[in-house]
């Protein structure tokens with residue numbers, strides 16, 4: 139047995155956990171910048187956080203202009219605000235977009251914006267962060283990654299450093315109650331992809347595999363509800379917990395080609411992140427099964443189904459698929475082959491394999 143597992147995030151879960159644990163905010167300082175999108179003002183999350191600030195006599199400002207697929211311009215603006223108000227800490231509320239943006243804001247606020255966000259060394263000097271997910275998918279609340287649009291390279295690029303781990307993640311499924319069904323489905327598929335890809339990473343180990351299996355059990359327990367379109371609070375708790383566990387997996391393993399390929403569909407066509415992964419995952423697993431049957435069999439054992447059943451289950455959630463021309467997919471395979479996620483896969487993937495996956499998944 140050989141592994142190296144690290145998880146420095148305090149995870150506080152349960153109904154009303156923000157208000158019940160408002161005292162945990164007090165240790166972070168007097169002034170907070172909240173980094174969020176628009177929905178947190180409607181789903182109760184911002185209200186609970188403001189309640190906690192008021193309990194502690196803390197001042198705050200809200201930066202709620204984070205778009206889906208955050209940009210460098212947006213995180214630089216957030217960092218200017220943080221510096222201007224001399225923020226002591228950052229509270230991220232939202233899906234992966236605001237949670238990732240908050241990490242970059244917390245870093246730039248202390249380390250300055252000099253246009254080199256994708257190439258610089260990220261030091262330990264980052265504002266401390268508290269993360270509150272309002273989607274059940276990315277697991278960003280427990281990862282050291284922030285994924286931003288990289289217009290120079292025409293893709294999404296991950297920045298990563300141990301200092302980008304949040305200090306606390308609060309998990310309360312009530313914030314996800316009003317999540318539109320397509321977002322609920324896409325984000326759940328993202329989490330499934332994290333658990334599956336984590337098991338195929340060169341950095342996978344016994345403990346990350348155990349967490350991945352546990353994660354898949356929780357995520358698939360809500361499959362019937364996702365398929366039927368009616369989710370109870372209990373279903374949403376399962377998804378939120380399963381997604382956080384899948385985040386714990388990728389915090390240790392990183393993601394693999396599905397994410398690297400999916401960025402093409404998101405960057406060029408606006409396909410939501412989780413949906414992009416879901417479109418590609420079944421064909422990716424078939425290529426893995428051909429090249430490394432034993433390793434891939436462990437993934438299907440964790441899923442409790444074979445390749446066909448898994449493909450059918452995802453297809454039922456995804457509905458009609460996007461289709462792209464052959465030349466486009468060849469271009470995407472070339473671009474994706476340069477992504478660092480490809481080398482992170484324990485099953486070696488060549489550009490031709492990536493093209494095969496694209497073609498089988500979203501070929502015209």
Ligand code: NAP
Pocket residue numbers: 174175176177178181204205206207208232233234235236238272273275276277278281283284285294313314315316317318321324325328411412
């Ligand atoms: P998202 O882009 O954060 O949110 C999708 C949509 O859902 C937005 O319109 C958002 O609106 C809305 N929304 C969020 N919570 C809601 C709620 N409770 N009720 C109603 N609407 C709500 O989507 P996501 O899938 O969670 O995050 C995707 C991003 O995460 C991508 O950029 C992806 O690359 C990244 N990601 C990061 C990691 C990581 O480890 N860091 C892992 C996977 C993916 P508002 O934002 O306006 O509120």
Ligand code: ZN
Pocket residue numbers: 276328329332397411415
């Ligand atoms: Zn993802």
